[in-house]
Amino acid sequence: MEVDGKILKRLEEWQQGGEALPEFVGLYEQLLRIQVEARARIPAPEPGLSRDKASDRLRQGMPLLQWRALSLDWSAFQDLFRAVVSATGEYYKATAEAVHSLRDIARDIPPLQEVTKAWYEGSPLSAFSQPHGVDPELLAAVIHSAVRPFLTCWSEALIGLVDQEQWRRGYCPICGGKPHFAFLDKERGARWLLCSRCEAQWLFQRLECPYCGTQDQDALAYFTDDDGVYRLYVCERCRTYLKAIDLRRTQSETLLPLECILKLDMDGQGRDNGYRAGWTGTVSDG
Template structure:
């Protein structure tokens, strides 16, 4: 049964933090999840690592970063983020991920094996999200330390402006959000919908998932949901890996009509 949003104070880190494909892959290797799912994401991460090795993050002085964040402006402009798609390696990686997806999901058939141009909207969004993450993740890793908590308390990613597709609750009631585009993690207000910005806690419903550390928060206004993990029950969890392991929650939520799709997707 859905419950109203629970309470809690906030206490969080001073800085945001990023992730690297190698670290995520190492954490995934010891995770317990469906093997076809784990193998697919392990292969995607291995392909993404090749892109990360070539990444050259833009130079940004701390004072400049502080000024942008103080005005509610992410460190990377949306124009910069969209320009990533014009890089030749972007299309090459997208093609590789299409083939990996076809191998993992033979039921998709030619909807994915024929390549990105022939794929339907849902498949294109999936492939573009995985591809874009390879280019944006290393930028998030490099730029996240410039983000001071006092200068950014918004629900959008302070690095790329993306929206989260996973949240984590800390031991002091703080909430950390994981960007669906660049894998940056930052501290945000405990209450509020990161999609429509409704900040009335009475509008937030949450659905516990058994006795485990997971729950689904659903906005009563826009009906989008946010997967959430309670780190008090799973300390030290790698959030990008938890995103992978909770893929079944997305399917169950959509099938049950709990809410519409969550997460930051690249335009198809």
């Protein structure tokens, strides 16, 4: 995958240049390598949807990629899941017990299918994680890492069927995931959202919260950094934040997923001001 390959290259350049990167970047890089390798073995999916049919679905607010269409290669997924668990275990020594439990979950394909379907459809994972004594957030993170190469393949195959002017909703037109980053485009400063699950990009209103849908201008605000490159959108109604970058103010090529991962100071700024990352949890628990 092109962007992931570029991210790996940039991380290598930074390391060779002696740049001090946050500790978690080591795991991020290792997972990215596993995903890039897996991705190279995944055949390009056939969209299986006509433009008219896609347009119908989108008009009804339905994302294009349904669970049953995803049809994962389960044996490949199982290998990937195990590789992600091993990498995570190596990185965080404290997770030895969790690693054991996660391997248990991945032992047979049917339960793995069930939990991955629940994750994809946004159902709570506690029913799966609790019997194994695993933190549901860790389980979700592992599933996400393992399924990401498949989802990004699909996302690239389907994104051409999305009429951007037509969709404009707060969730992903491909997989239904929530956005975890935004950017203002170079051409006209229009705001686009980036899916936290499949990396699809879609056009969205400048003045609307993608998480609760409010358009109340008194509830919406943003902070910028000194150069005006980064923005932190906040919503008073659902108390969430969304990180963003203004591409009109950047010079070099911007690798969006990397920006999203590395702008930890903005997460800190959001939390210090009493907001939570909008793509995590549900709106009602805010």
